[in-house]
Amino acid sequence: MTAIEISQPGGPEVLKPVDRARPEPGLGEVLIRVEAAGINRPDVLQRKGLYPAPDGASDLPGLEVAGEIVALGTGAPESLMGTRVCALLPGGGYAQYATVDHRHCLPVPDGFSMIEAAAMPETFCTVWTNLFQDAGLTSDERLLMPGGSSGIGTTAIMIARAIGAEVFATAGTDEKCAAIAGLGATRVFNYTTEDWETQIRDAGGVDVVLDMVGGENVNRHLTCLRPHGRHVSIAFLGGMQATIDIVSIMRKRLTLTGSTLRARSADEKAEVIDGLREHVWPLADSHRLKPLIDSTFPLERASEAHARMEDGGHIGKIVLTVDP
Numbered sequence: 001m002t003a004i005e006i007s008q009p010g011g012p013e014v015l016k017p018v019d020r021a022r023p024e025p026g027l028g029e030v031l032i033r034v035e036a037a038g039i040n041r042p043d044v045l046q047r048k049g050l051y052p053a054p055d056g057a058s059d060l061p062g063l064e065v066a067g068e069i070v071a072l073g074t075g076a077p078e079s080l081m082g083t084r085v086c087a088l089l090p091g092g093g094y095a096q097y098a099t100v101d102h103r104h105c106l107p108v109p110d111g112f113s114m115i116e117a118a119a120m121p122e123t124f125c126t127v128w129t130n131l132f133q134d135a136g137l138t139s140d141e142r143l144l145m146p147g148g149s150s151g152i153g154t155t156a157i158m159i160a161r162a163i164g165a166e167v168f169a170t171a172g173t174d175e176k177c178a179a180i181a182g183l184g185a186t187r188v189f190n191y192t193t194e195d196w197e198t199q200i201r202d203a204g205g206v207d208v209v210l211d212m213v214g215g216e217n218v219n220r221h222l223t224c225l226r227p228h229g230r231h232v233s234i235a236f237l238g239g240m241q242a243t244i245d246i247v248s249i250m251r252k253r254l255t256l257t258g259s260t261l262r263a264r265s266a267d268e269k270a271e272v273i274d275g276l277r278e279h280v281w282p283l284a285d286s287h288r289l290k291p292l293i294d295s296t297f298p299l300e301r302a303s304e305a306h307a308r309m310e311d312g313g314h315i316g317k318i319v320l321t322v323d324p
Contacts, residue, residue: 009049062093215239
């Protein structure tokens with residue numbers, strides 16, 4: 001099968017098409033003939049040598065795919081054979097075939113293309129666990145989504161709006177601001193030209209921040225939080241270190257937390273998938289939310305897809321398409 005290998009740590013050019021043996025599903029696993037695979041920031045970090053695959057996972061990048069189940073490992077339900085699914089992977093998605101724990105698969109939502117389905121598992125799991133399970137965002141609260149034009153950002157905005165929460169967001173260009181306003185964000189701030197902190201505080205603040213920026217922005221986010229607010233860190237595009245105002249945390253009784261998804265156990269991931277199936281997938285089946293697709297690239301042009309992500313101009317998800 002054709003797969004995309006990280007030939008050495010480095011820029012997008014180190015992603016190389018290679019020929020590999022088709023993987024075989026192990027105990028409780030299924031084999032998916034991949035039709036599309038989502039691109040995510042952890043893939044970029046792995047390519048740079050900053051985020052190694054967990055023990056036992058494929059060394060190939062790729063954390064989410066959509067396709068048809070074509071083989072079953074021992075213990076995988078026979079009813080899954082031949083079904084079209086999307087799945088959360090610990091790695092190995094940049095390939096024509098991928099294996100995964102059968103519990104980490106979800107049905108393709110009604111009327112969705114395989115490209116749209118492939119853009120969902122990793123992103124939706126990340127948003128669900130951090131925004132709703134950990135931060136406990138409710139319908140009567142307000143979310144601040146910095147970097148709202150990313151795949152995570154657009155997903156968080158859509159799900160938060162679908163449950164009735166209000167959303168403030170930031171983005172770096174007027175084009176991006178207009179795009180995410182179209183997703184239902186109440187107010188969108190261009191962080192390159194506007195004093196978003198002051199405007200958010202003047203508007204009464206927010207209850208939850210889902211932060212992918214990190215760095216100096218953490219303390220700026222804390223100033224925007226209302227009493228009992230929650231700040232959730234899921235990435236650090238602006239830096240891994242932050243200086244924070246401890247007195248503000250104490251005075252407003254704030255909660256700071258964060259997490260990663262890839263390193264969680266198979267059982268933990270299965271619980272996350274179950275939560276999505278129960279609470280979020282009905283919203284997708286009824287077309288109340290659908291991933292925003294920025295662009296697609298053939299598998300063999302994965303390096304171009306990574307360059308697109310790194311240039312920062314994308315709005316929504318970038319997806320690889322995979323020929324049989």
